[in-house]
Amino acid sequence: MPSGVSLSSTKSPGKKAVKKPFKIAFTYNLKPENISKDDPDAEFYAEFDTPHTIEGIRKAIEANGYEVIMVEANESAFDKFRQHRDEIGLVFNFSEAVSNGLDREAHIPAMLEILKLPYTGPAPLAAAMILDKARAKEVWSYHGVPNAAFQLFRSKDEPLKAGLSFPLIVKPTSEGSSTGIRDSSVVKNEKELRSRVAEILHDFEQPALVEKFLPGREFTVSLIGNGDKLESLPLxxxxxxxxxxxxxxIDSYEAKWVWDDPSNPIDAVICPAKVDSALGKKVVDVAKRAFLAIGCRDWARVDVRLDDKGEPYVIEINCPVGLLPDPKENSRMPTAALAAGIGFSQLLGKIISTALERCGKV
Ligand SMILES: Nc1ncnc2c1ncn2[C@@H]1O[C@H](COP(=O)(O)OP(=O)(O)O)[C@@H](O)[C@H]1O
Ligand SMILES: [Mg+2]
Known part of the structure; x- marks a missing residue:
């Protein structure tokens, strides 16, 4: 903990400054109790966390010497932030949403902007764009960051635009954690395309994002930092x-949540990835450019895939990044950190100190 940080010293002539304790508010989403993998709503809650995970993260923040104020990301969150406004030095924003909606990742950042409280991760505009994969791709294209050619389908019968040829992949535009990404998402002909697009439109009530299928290797790049101090953990x-x-x-819903079960784990990831330094540099470079072009801050995980010529393309950015405290659970950013000798608590400490530095608080 940065000692002596005074957030709200009340100074008045002749009186000593009163230092209030420096606390981290930790905002999160809890999965509803007793939801099993086979529950029809399990996919919807895939991004929310179990009490065990939330408790693990709280302890990891505390291990860095901070006091923690727990704020569940719900409709009462604004009042709770306001109630503790003077004590909060920084909000560790780990929330996905307050309610449903395509801008949901911006809900908590927007509350914190209103209250002028500093927080980890992107501001509302970037937070919303991260979730909207099509909008993010438009921004990357403008900035020359390589990403797969795509078309957005608002109805299943739109003609496929010239230049997009099979195989293609069909995804919901604004989901994460491989929600809506099944083995059948890779489509090889018109019939499969129309059928999968119709399913996405029906199941998720949002446009279907159809992308050129990148057949090569897949990496995820964990980034911490800002501007030219942005650094990558091992691939x-x-x-x-x-x-x-x-x-x-493909890293489908089944791959992330069904086949890789802690009771019967598969070696779903390799870390550090075996890449030569030229490829490693190219992959990290694409990830950093994607992060900066969107206006991400402090930390994120960027998915990158190679095309048939071995060139890297950004797939998407994740922030908040999934964090499971138990190394056995193969959570990608903690796995990358561990490969660099950074334990779970230290990782949380690094993310927090990066945000504090950006906010001029250290
Ligand atoms: N254009 C693509 N080409 C090949 N595979 C892709 C493409 N887009 C996504 N995938 C596969 O689908 C997975 C999930 O897609 P992604 O956009 O990262 O969704 P999520 O936000 O759910 O993680 C990726 O990790 C990758 O394996
Ligand atoms: Mg992904």
């Missing part, structure tokens, strides 16, 4: 060899 590669035989080589 994580998705280990498609560990997937069941015959399935498409």
């Amino acid at each position: 994580v590669e998705v280990n498609f060899e560990s997937f069941p035989k015959g399935v498409n080589r």
Whole structure:
């Protein structure tokens, strides 16, 4: 903890400054109790966390010497932030949403902007764009950051634009944690395309994002920092060899949440990825450019995939990044940190100190 940080010293002539304790507010989403993997709503809550995970993160923040104020990301969050406004030095924003909606990742950042409280991660505009994969791709294209050619489908019958050829991948535009990404998302002909687009439109009530399928290796790049101090942790590669035989080589919902079960784990990732330094540099470079172009801050995880010529393309950015405290759970950013000798608590400490530095608080 940065000692002697005075957030709201009340100075008046002749009186000593009163230092209030420096606290971190930790805002998060809890999965509803007793939701099993087979529950029809399990996919919807895939991004929310269990009490065990939330408790692990709280302890990790405390291990850095901070006092923690817990704020569940719900409709009461604004009042709770306001109530503790003078004590909060920084908000560790780990929330996905307050309610449903395509701008949901911006809900908590918007509250914190209103209250003028500093927080980790992107401001509302960037937070909303991170979730909207099509909008993010438009920004990357403008800035020359390589990303797969795409088309947005608002109805299943729109003609496929020239230049997009099979195979393609069909995804919900504004989801995460591989929600809506199944083995059947890779489509090889018109019939499969129309059928999968119709399913996405129906199930998620949002446009379907159809992208050129990048057949190469897949990496995820964990980034911490800002501006020219942005740094990458060791690369994580998705280990498609560990997937069941015959399935498409994509990091699908099944791959993240069904096949890789702590009671029967698969080696879903390789870390550090075996790459030569030229490729490693190119992959990290694309990830950093993607991060900066969107206006991300402090930390994020960027998915990158290679095309048939081995060139890297950004797939998407994640922030907040999934963090599971138990190394056995193969959570990607903690795995990358561990490969660099950075334990879970230290990782949380680094993210927090990066944000404090950006906000001029250290
Ligand atoms: N254009 C693409 N080409 C090949 N595979 C892709 C493409 N887009 C996504 N994928 C696969 O689908 C997975 C999930 O897609 P992604 O956009 O990262 O969604 P999520 O936000 O749910 O993680 C990726 O990790 C990758 O394996
Ligand atoms: Mg992803």
